[in-house]
Amino acid sequence: MGEWSEIGVIVRLSKPEIAVWAVTFALTVLADLTVAVEVGMVLAALLYIYRISQTTTVEAVTDEYIEDGRPHVLQDKEVPWYVAILRIHGPFLFGTTEKLAEATADLSVFPAVVVVRLRNMTALDVTGLHALQVFATRLRKSGRTLLLCGARDQPRNCFRSRFHRPDRTRECAASC
Secondary structure, three states, X not given: OOOHHHHHHHOOOOHHHHHHHHHHHHHHHHOOHHHHHHHHHHHHHHHHHHHHHHOOOOXXXXXXXXXXXXXXXXXXXXXXXXXXXXXXXXXXXXXXXXXXXXXOOOHHHOOOEEEEEOOOOOOEOHHHHHHHHHHHHHHHXXXXXXXXXXXXXXXXXXXXXXXXXXXXXXXXXOOO
16 A cells, blocks of 8 residues: 555545545455455546546636736747746646656756746646656756746645645746
8 A cells, every 4th residue: 555654645635535545545454455456446537537527617718818818928028048938738647747757857958947837737636746846856956946837726726735834835926
């Protein structure tokens, strides 16, 4: 099931994720490993489907929507030489996190500040959070700064539930 030291990380997950873990753990003890893995996989798949369905929206494009999006467009905006901008478009889940590692394999090509725009990231899971943590650690060790901005509700809530520290939390600029 895992290392005992990981339980501290597990209790910071969302309630549905904790429930999947707890059911799988209980079935490992009460039934057998095969049943626990099967049930755990089914529950995790259902949770995944639910989370992805929550990121889908269908709305009419209005004049107000277009006007609200103008500050977020990078066209005709000057990006300082010491800033690189990356974007994550779509769900950033267990199957896609390797793309961040591949795109940032050589940190020497990045300037002092790296901004990751999350405006078009529709979903985030624990694996995505871990990939962003690893990237942030790599940047910090290389003397660079990482800024995350523009996260939608679901990814923003994941960040808050995992990293919320009132003494160190600042909201991103609205124009990211």
